[in-house]
Amino acid sequence: MQVGTLLAGPVGWLVIGYLGSLAVLLIASFWEVDPLSGEVVRNLSLTNFQTLIDEPVYRTIALRTIVIAGLVTVTDVLLALPIAFYMAKVASRRGKALLVVAVLLPLWSSYLVKVYSWRTILSENGPLNWLLDPLGLHGPGFGNVAVWLVMSYLWLPYMILPIYAGLERIPNSLISASEDLGARPGHTFRRVIMPLVFPAIVAGSIFTFSLTMGDYITPRLVSNNQFIGNVVFNNITNDLPLASAFAVVPILVMIGYLLVARRLGAFEHI
Amino acid sequence: MRVERSAPAGMAWLLIAGLAVFMLVMAGCGSSSDSSSSDELTEVGAGEGQLNLIAWAGYVEPQWTKPFEQQTGCKVNAKVAGTSDEMVQLMRSGQYDGVSASGNATARLFEGGDVAPVNVDLIPNYETVFDDLKDQPYNTFDDKPYGIPHGRGANLLMWNKNDVTPAPDSWDVMLDPEKAAAYKGKISAYDDPIYIADAGMYLKFHQPDLGIEDPYELNDEQFNAAVDLLKQQRQNVGEYWSDAAKQIASFTNENSTVGTTWQYQYFALTGDNQPMSASPASQGFLPKEGATGWSDTWMISNVAEHPNCMYKWMDWIVSPKANAQVAEYFGEAPAQSKACDFTTDADFCDKYHAADEEFWKRVYYWKTPVADCGDGNSDCKDYNDWVQAWTTVKG
Numbered sequence: 001m002q003v004g005t006l007l008a009g010p011v012g013w014l015v016i017g018y019l020g021s022l023a024v025l026l027i028a029s030f031w032e033v034d035p036l037s038g039e040v041v042r043n044l045s046l047t048n049f050q051t052l053i054d055e056p057v058y059r060t061i062a063l064r065t066i067v068i069a070g071l072v073t074v075t076d077v078l079l080a081l082p083i084a085f086y087m088a089k090v091a092s093r094r095g096k097a098l099l100v101v102a103v104l105l106p107l108w109s110s111y112l113v114k115v116y117s118w119r120t121i122l123s124e125n126g127p128l129n130w131l132l133d134p135l136g137l138h139g140p141g142f143g144n145v146a147v148w149l150v151m152s153y154l155w156l157p158y159m160i161l162p163i164y165a166g167l168e169r170i171p172n173s174l175i176s177a178s179e180d181l182g183a184r185p186g187h188t189f190r191r192v193i194m195p196l197v198f199p200a201i202v203a204g205s206i207f208t209f210s211l212t213m214g215d216y217i218t219p220r221l222v223s224n225n226q227f228i229g230n231v232v233f234n235n236i237t238n239d240l241p242l243a244s245a246f247a248v249v250p251i252l253v254m255i256g257y258l259l260v261a262r263r264l265g266a267f268e269h270i
Numbered sequence: 271m272r273v274e275r276s277a278p279a280g281m282a283w284l285l286i287a288g289l290a291v292f293m294l295v296m297a298g299c300g301s302s303s304d305s306s307s308s309d310e311l312t313e314v315g316a317g318e319g320q321l322n323l324i325a326w327a328g329y330v331e332p333q334w335t336k337p338f339e340q341q342t343g344c345k346v347n348a349k350v351a352g353t354s355d356e357m358v359q360l361m362r363s364g365q366y367d368g369v370s371a372s373g374n375a376t377a378r379l380f381e382g383g384d385v386a387p388v389n390v391d392l393i394p395n396y397e398t399v400f401d402d403l404k405d406q407p408y409n410t411f412d413d414k415p416y417g418i419p420h421g422r423g424a425n426l427l428m429w430n431k432n433d434v435t436p437a438p439d440s441w442d443v444m445l446d447p448e449k450a451a452a453y454k455g456k457i458s459a460y461d462d463p464i465y466i467a468d469a470g471m472y473l474k475f476h477q478p479d480l481g482i483e484d485p486y487e488l489n490d491e492q493f494n495a496a497v498d499l500l501k502q503q504r505q506n507v508g509e510y511w512s513d514a515a516k517q518i519a520s521f522t523n524e525n526s527t528v529g530t531t532w533q534y535q536y537f538a539l540t541g542d543n544q545p546m547s548a549s550p551a552s553q554g555f556l557p558k559e560g561a562t563g564w565s566d567t568w569m570i571s572n573v574a575e576h577p578n579c580m581y582k583w584m585d586w587i588v589s590p591k592a593n594a595q596v597a598e599y600f601g602e603a604p605a606q607s608k609a610c611d612f613t614t615d616a617d618f619c620d621k622y623h624a625a626d627e628e629f630w631k632r633v634y635y636w637k638t639p640v641a642d643c644g645d646g647n648s649d650c651k652d653y654n655d656w657v658q659a660w661t662t663v664k665g
Contacts, residue, residue, distance in 0.1 A: 033654065039382050057662040123523040141455065142509065142525070224510055226664050237359035238657050 022251075029244035040240055048245035058231070062249050065228045068148055069212035073205045075152040076159040080204065084160050085193075088167035089175075103160050111154070115221050118150045122222060146222040151212045158207035166200025167193070202266035209257060213250045310389040310414075311577055317344040318576040321583055324349050324360045324369040326566070327514045328534040328600040329420070334592040342586075344579035352512040353462045354636070361385070367574040368583065370420055372564040373408035373637035374464050378653070379569060380411045386572035387414040392581055395588045398607050402627050408637050409567040417567035418584040421593070423602030423622070424555055424563035424633045425460070425468070428536050429528040430521065431545040439549070440557050443528055445472045445499060450506040458517060458529025459503065461510035463653070463660035464636050467562050468530065469496035469503075471634055475559040485562065485634050487643035493651045493659070500663045510664065514538075521546065533601025555622075560632035597622070 030044045052058045087099045106114065119142075121128050128139040140146055170193060178188040216229025226234075228250055235243035261267070321344040323330055330348035339345055349366070351357045354375040361369050361384050371379060379385045390396045396418060403409075403419035410416060427441060434443065434453070442449050444457055445468075459465060470485030473495055482492050508526050511517040518535050520526040522544055531548070539546045549555045568587060570580045586592055588605055594612035597604035603624040604610065610619035623629035643650035651659075 034381075051658075055658070055662065057665060060665060061661075119519075120523075123520075124525045125523045221516075224507060224664065226661070231661055234355070234661065235657065237355040237362075239654060 025244050025247060028241055029248055031241040031244075033239050033241060048242045051242060052245055052249075058246065061226050061231055062228060064144070064225060065213055065250070066253060068144065068151065068227075069209045071148055072151040072155065072212045073159075073208045075148070076156050076208045077201055077205065079152070079156060080159040080163050081201075084163035084167055087160075087164050088170075089172070100164075103157050103164075106153075107157055112217070114154060115150060115218050118146070118153070119221050122146050122149075143223050144225055147219050147225070147227075150218050150222055151215065154218070155208040155211050158211065159201075159204040162200045162204040162207075163197060166197040166203075170196050199265045199268055202261045202264045206257065206261055206266065210250075210254055213253065310387045311392060311581060312389065314392050314581045315578045317342045317579045317582060319343055319579070320345050320347065321368075321576050321579040322347045322349070322366045323583070324351050324357050324366050326351065326370055326372075326534075326600075327532075329370050329566075329596060331596070331599055333599065334586075334595045338583065338586045338592070342579065342582045344576065344582060346583070352514070354464065355462065356512075358382070358384075361571060364571070364573045366571055367576045367580040368568055368570045370566050371417065371569050372566050373635045374653075375638070376408045376417065376567055376569065377411070377638040377640070380416055384571060385416055385569040386574070387411075387416055388418060388570060388584065390415050390418070393418055393585045393588070395585050395590070395593075395606060398590075399588055399605050400607050400625065402630065403565060403605050406565070408565065408635065417569040418588055419605035420566040420568055420587060421597050421600070421602040421605050422563060422565040422630065422633070422635065423533060423600075424561040426531050426533060426536055426548045426555060426561075427528075427557050428521075428531045428539075428546055428548045430524070430526075431547045433524075433527040434547075437547060438528070438557070441468070441472050441559055441561075442476075444506075444530065445469065445503055447502045447506075450503060453528050454506045455508045456525070456527040457503070457507045458509050458511055458520060458526035458531070459507050460530050461512040461664075463656040464562075465530075466493075466496050466500060466656055466659060466663075467634060467636070467639075469499045471562055472559055473499065484643070486637050486639045487650045488639070489649050490651070493655070497659045497663060501665075504663060504665065537601055556632060560634065563633040563635055565635045594618075597624075 028040070029048055030046070032041045032043050032045055032047060033039065034041050083099075083103070087096055087103075091099055120126050122139055122142060123129075124141070126139070132139055140149070174192055174196075175188060178192045179185075183191065213227075214229055216227055216233050219225055219227045219230055228246060232243045232247050235246070323346060325348050327350050330346060330350075335346045335348075349360060351360060354372050357369050357371055357375050358378050360366060361371075361379055362382065369375070369379070369385075376385075399419050403422070405415070409419065427438065427444070429438060429443070431437075433456070443453065444450055444459070450457060460468075466488075467485040470482055470488055470492065473480055473492070474482040474485060477495070480492050480495055482488065485496075488496060509517075509520050511520065511529075514532065514535050517526070517529070517531060518538050521529075521535075521539055522542070536546060536548050549557055555561075568584045570577065570584070574580050587596065590606055590608035591612045593604045593606035594609035597609060598613050598615065598618060601622075603622040604613075604619065607625065610624060613619065615621070619625065639651060639653050639656050641648045641650055641652040
């Protein structure tokens with residue numbers, strides 16, 4: 001009973017504030033709007049989902065969002081693995097502390113400041129083009145590539161930290177044993193380290209994938225392309241039910257992703 | 271042990287029960303949001319000390335808000351919005367007393383029951399507002415004025431003098447697929463469904479056989495032609511903007527060289543010695559097709575917490591001196607006829623055609639597209655269609 005009383009606050013918040021807002025979102029996705037005022041009419045229907053299926057543009061946008069979220073995740077895994085490995089297994093104590101600070105440092109500054117700096121970096125007269133110009137090259141400019149670059153940068157710490165934590169947990173003796181038994185470094189990495197660190201990679205990928213899928217500010221600032229979040233944002237005033245219906249798409253994708261992640265063992269050590 | 275084991279199951283039931291109750295509550299409050307139409311004020315009392323406004327960039331600036339605050343004791347808190355959609359959304363939060371709404375927001379705010387009629391007898395300066403701004407379909411509903419005209423202007427065609435030669439006199443640099451291709455990736459277009467009207471206006475001039483009368487009243491065929499034109503333009507657009515600061519940065523960084531803009535950005539860029547040019551005063555600021563534009567109206571929320579301060583503000587912003595200041599600062603024609611005596615540039619009102627009713631016939635003020643567009647057939651595309659089409663244009 002006492003445990004129940006203690007939990008009442010947080011659970012109440014979870015039910016009303018968190019799941020409640022999701023419930024509202026789900027209900028709203030079945031509502032309609034009055035064409036003149038844009039006011040919500042509370043009639044249940046499937047028109048919004050019908051629109052999402054009938055109009056090819058929504059499929060394009062959903063696909064673009066999912067593909068870029070996937071690319072950002074893969075990029076961050078490739079970048080994070082060597083960094084995290086160096087932090088966990090190679091660096092001295094001092095070096096390790098410095099690297100942890102270096103990884104966390106970008107999280108101390110505002111998200112907007114970081115995206116706007118990338119806007120400057122990638123702009124026509126920006127530092128990137130200035131650097132590439134002597135080589136006869138030209139930066140990617142604004143577009144999908146820019147979104148991919150910026151998102152990979154933004155969410156990299158969320159990938160490094162879980163992988164680092166996962167690698168820390170692997171006893172060094174396992175690596176030594178593998179070497180003693182004659183495995184080459186590559187073989188040790190594939191057969192000993194990877195299986196043990198894999199759940200941590202999946203855990204990190206949940207962050208990078210979901211954060212990319214939900215973002216709408218970066219696509220707006222460094223490209224002209226719409227993500228799911230942009231369409232939701234643009235429709236909120238005028239057609240809240242359609243916005244809600246489209247917002248259900250990333251929820252479904254994330255549920256699928258989490259189910260796969262659970263099968264891959266991402267939640268076994270939580 | 272047994273108690274602890276059963277706890278998660280109990281918790282799950284609690285969650286489900288909670289959700290069910292919540293959904294019932296949500297379904298139950300179905301009709302409670304209908305807003306009662308509030309009556310207009312009958313007299314202006316003492317100020318409430320605060321005033322919360324939603325405004326376009328450059329409409330609420332210290333030069334004219336400071337004296338207002340000193341005189342009335344109403345402290346002005348302004349929230350700048352980038353699009354009409356944003357304004358409607360902010361007004362519906364119920365946290366603001368008033369808004370400088372353009373014609374594509376006013377009807378929606380009225381239909382949504384978000385604004386109250388204005389008793390113009392309580393606004394002494396209303397009398398000398400230009401006559402062709404009063405009783406217009408975008409600021410008067412049910413024969414009642416729903417706001418005080420603020421000022422009007424035309425959207426500008428702006429270009430970088432170093433990159434765009436000769437100086438264009440037509441929107442075709444942005445909208446003709448062949449001519450616009452010369453500036454591929456450098457074109458800056460406004461990011462709002464209402465921008466479809468720019469294509470409508472362009473087609474009215476260049477494809478008269480489509481029979482477009484009003485760029486906001488488009489039937490299926492006309493609308494599809496406009497949307498197709500914008501889809502072609504999409505290939506050449508470098509950036510869609512809805513935030514004035516973002517567009518200024520784009521032109522400064524040479525990410526954009528030609529685009530549609532407001533006087534506010536144009537003056538900010540030329541003030542910063544950027545090589546920008548716009549349709550000159552000698553052409554009446556208009557490319558040959560004319561231009562879309564705005565005629566803005568200060569509207570009062572029907573749940574305004576500070577109605578007295580809002581009435582004082584509506585009178586203040588059309589008082590000759592303040593209206594002259596805001597018009598010159600932003601670069602638009604004042605709504606107050608007497609403002610012309612207070613502009614620092616004596617010819618300001620002439621340059622901006624403030625009193626030239628003929629001139630304004632070539633400016634298509636933003637307004638909300640509706641299905642019933644006058645001929646009784648309801649065959650025009652409504653704003654929902656415009657929003658949907660805008661999503662497909664941007665892709």
